[in-house]
Amino acid sequence: MARDLDAQEGVRNPVDNAAEGESPLIRCKRGLFSCALDRRSFLNCALASGAALCVCEFARPLVAAASWAGPQKQDDSRFTVEAKFYQKLQNKKIKCKLCPRECTVGDRERGYCGVRENRGGTYYTLVHSRVSAAHIDPIEKKPLFHYLPGTLAFSLATAGCNVNCKFCQNWDISQVRPEQVPAEYAPPKLVAELAKQHDCPTIAYTYSEPVVFSEYLMDAADAGHEAGIRSVVVSNGYMQEEALRTAYGKMDAVKIDLKAFTESYYKDVVVGELKPVLDALVTLRKMNKWTEIVYLVVPTLNDGDSEFRGLARWIKTNVGVDVPVHFTQFHPEYLLKNLPITPVPTLERAKAIADAEGLHYAYIGNVPGHPAQNTYCPKCPRMLVERVGFTASRMLIRKGSCPFCGQPIPGVWHA
Amino acid sequence: MCRWMMGATCSSSRRDFLKKCLTGAAVLGAGGGAGLLAAAEQREAFAKSRVVIARDAMLRGAGTTVDSRRILSLLDRALQAIFDRDxxxxxxxKLVRPGETVGLKVNALGGPGFCSNPLVEAICERLQQAGIKANDIVVWDRDSDELERAGFHVSMGGNRVQCYGTDRVDYEQELVTRGSVGSRLSKILTQRCNLLINVPVLKDHDGAGVTIALKNMYGVIHNPNKYHPNGCNPYIADLNMLPEIRSKMRLTICDATTAAYEGGPGYKPQYSWKNNALIVSQDPVALDYTGWQIIDRKRAENGLKTLEGDGRAPHYIATAADRQHRLGTNDPGKIAVVEV
Structure with a gap:
């Protein structure tokens, strides 16, 4: 099976959530480590990683999905597994209990996510082991800054998403049905095996929206743990509590995209709701899951001082000042091409407000070389982790503490 | 109703307009009270959207399947009533010209219970007699397997009528956007067809209230699952505003031979009835409004609440008629329902 995957020539290199600005597609030739990068991507990579760093080391292809050469029928049966979170209703209808949307789905129909189908009154996920994107990424790309810095994550995604963010950078896999994109069959044990082969201590469920492939994620996490591989998830957190506890209970770390701090933004731009996401963050806190938060700053839509302040105060009150928050730069994509890239001063303003409100770890993301990508001790305040792009170039934390003043630095720093 | 009155573009609108001017002038020229009355009636007729309901109680004879000759005859009656032709x-x-490629957008989701095959065969027969080559007719929906399941015979290539799903040719890579909608369109619509005849089924829909003409366009895009919240409103109206759809749509021939008043859009025999009718219009909004009333009447006969009472009124129909969309009319005073 590994050979099946290795044999592919192209690679899909989607962006983790909407935080990064790079072109989502980089195609590489297997084994040659030569990248067909466009000029902008090359410059981005060079800036991010330093001229001496070969980005292709992080771009080894695992699954081909960069472009669809033409329609091809996939064998649906091997990806189809009964869903875990739903309730049967009369007349062969079901109610999905995975996310707060609670789709009522008639026979032969699918839920909002497009990857779950009612067949005769039984609800099925169509994306178990159906990988539409796979890649080896630095864990910093998720971004997880306080979790095994400098390591690699075997990152994968299926098609589908339970929201429809107008700025989505991976919309060509997240906003499609599984049969509309090429996919490879990657059962859980194979994923764990490949992660091990490629020296990845972690499997990351990312790119599209892992909520919608919860069953696969759970099985892959189990297979990973049996093989000594951890699991992290990059998610919008728009999930019902029971599903969250069951599925993300198997994760070793979680990154949540908190897309704004107003319900109106969630309704108009995300097509979701804010409150369940805030509830999910609180639940994760109660579960003692290592959690980081990303806030994509979109010019004019969610970049007001009051929102930044409200967000920072909510975090401080409800999940604690030690939860890292990444204010990341927006790049025009998908249905929001009419807005400019977020100005760096706006991101700096967001961070300044978070700092002033007492958050200990507010970062600026997607701005290569910005000093706010580094981790500083909140007490002394010396630099403890230096990052260049997605690479942790210096790591000074010892035994979870600042080596200069002994201040504990929360996170999972060593395997 | 003429397409130019719906605000849509139409290659024959100028010709129609001139004809109507000439007719109007002739009537006015006749002079006298009777002439003026006729002119007023004619203006009123033109101002209304015509929805033809053609019914045949003996459509199935003594059996359960639709008789192919009778449905052809029913189709003829409906079309003649729409276009005032013998x-x-x-x-x-009047509707198509040789050399054009005609797409028949059917609705295969309901499976064999709502099989439109006899109607589609009748349409194909008449299209060919009107000069359209068999292989310039494409019967399509989103998925070939669904078409097969609904009783269509999938065929690509050769000199036969073509029948396949978008899964065989893919969707356009580029997104098209309008209002709340951002989608990739089927290449069958964008690259294969010059014009479109919408062939929906008359059905109840658990989310949208009803699914008839306007909602059938969900089968044209790659992501219909994203547009079901809020009773599909305003998504259905916004979708039908896309120029690629609006400019090619010529006519809706709704298969109401078997219809569903509850439990849709899937086929549930206990909630369906043999209606033995076709509903035809060039105004999809007027057709949907009329279909909604039919479904509500059937619900009342069966002791069910109206769709409004059930919290499922199809508000998207009003949105499609509003000033931002003007896809047709939902004003009963401006709809001429003609039963033949």
Missing amino acids: NPIETWK
Whole structure:
């Protein structure tokens, strides 16, 4: 099976959530480590990683999905597994209990996510082991800054998403049905095996929206743990509590995209709701899951001082000042091409407000070389982790503490 | 109702307009009270959207399946009533021209219970008699397997009528956007067809209230699952505003031979009835409004609440008629329902 995957020539290199600005597609030739990068991507990579760093080391292809050469029928049966979170209703209808949307789905129909189908009154996920994107990424790309810095994550995604963010950078896999994109069959044990082969201590469920492939994620996490591989998830957190506890209970770390701090933004731009996401963050806190938060700053839509302040105060009150928050730069994509890239001063303003409100770890993301990508001790305040792009170039934390003043630095720093 | 009155573009609108001017002038020129009355009636007729309901109680004879000759006859009656023509072939020639590629967008989701195959065969027969080559007719929906399941015979290539799903040719890579909608369109619509005949089924829909003409366009895009919240409103109206759809749509021929008043859009025999009718219009909003009333009447007969009472009124129909969309009319005073 590994050979099946290795044999592919192209690679899909989607962006983790909407935080990064790079072109989502980089195609590489297997084994040659030569990248067909466009000029902008090359410059981005060079800036991010330093001229001496070969980005292709992080771009080894695992699954081909960069472009669809033409329609091809996939064998649906091997990806189809009964869903875990739903309730049967009369007349062969079901109610999905995975996310707060609670789709009522008639026979032969699918839920909002497009990857779950009612067949005769039984609800099925169509994306178990159906990988539409796979890649080896630095864990910093998720971004997880306080979790095994400098390591690699075997990152994968299926098609589908339970929201429809107008700025989505991976919309060509997240906003499609599984049969509309090429996919490879990657059962859980194979994923764990490949992660091990490629020296990845972690499997990351990312790119599209892992909520919608919860069953696969759970099985892959189990297979990973049996093989000594951890699991992290990059998610919008728009999930019902029971599903969250069951599925993300198997994760070793979680990154949540908190897309704004107003319900109106969630309704108009995300097509979701804010409150369940805030509830999910609180639940994760109660579960003692290592959690980081990303806030994509979109010019004019969610970049007001009051929102930044409200967000920072909510975090401080409800999940604690030690939860890292990444204010990341927006790049025009998908249905929001009419807005400019977020100005760096706006991101700096967001961070300044978070700092002033007492958050200990507010970062600026997607701005290569910005000093706010580094981790500083909140007490002394010396630099403890230096990052260049997605690479942790210096790591000074010892035994979870600042080596200069002994201040504990929360996170999972060593395997 | 003429397409130019719906605000849509139409290649024959100028010709129609001139004809109507000439007719109007002739009537006015006749002078006298009777002439003026006729002119007023004619203006009123033109101002209304015509929805033809053609019914045949003996459509299935003594059996359960639709008789192919009777449905052809029913189709002729409906089209002749829409276009005021005596000859059925001439009626179709008013609608299509040789050399055009005609897409028949059917609704295969309901499976064999709502099989439109006899109607589609009748349409194909008349299209060919009107000068359209068999292989310039494409019967399509989103998925070939669904078409097969609904009783269509999938075929690509050769000199036969073509029948396949978008899964065989893919969707356009580029997104098209309008209001709340951002989608990739089927290449069958964008690259294969010059014009579109919408062939929906008359059905209840658990989310949208009803699914008839306007909602059938969900089968044209790659991501219909994203547009079901809020009773599909305003998504259905916004979708039908896309120029690629609006400019190619010529006619809706709704298969109401078997219809569903509850439990849709899937086929549930206990909630369906043999209606033995076709509903035809060039105004999809008026057609949907009329279909909604039919479904509500059937619900009342069966002791069910109206869709409004059930919290499922199809508000998207009003949105499609509003000032931002103007896809047709939902004003009963401006709809002429003609039963034949």
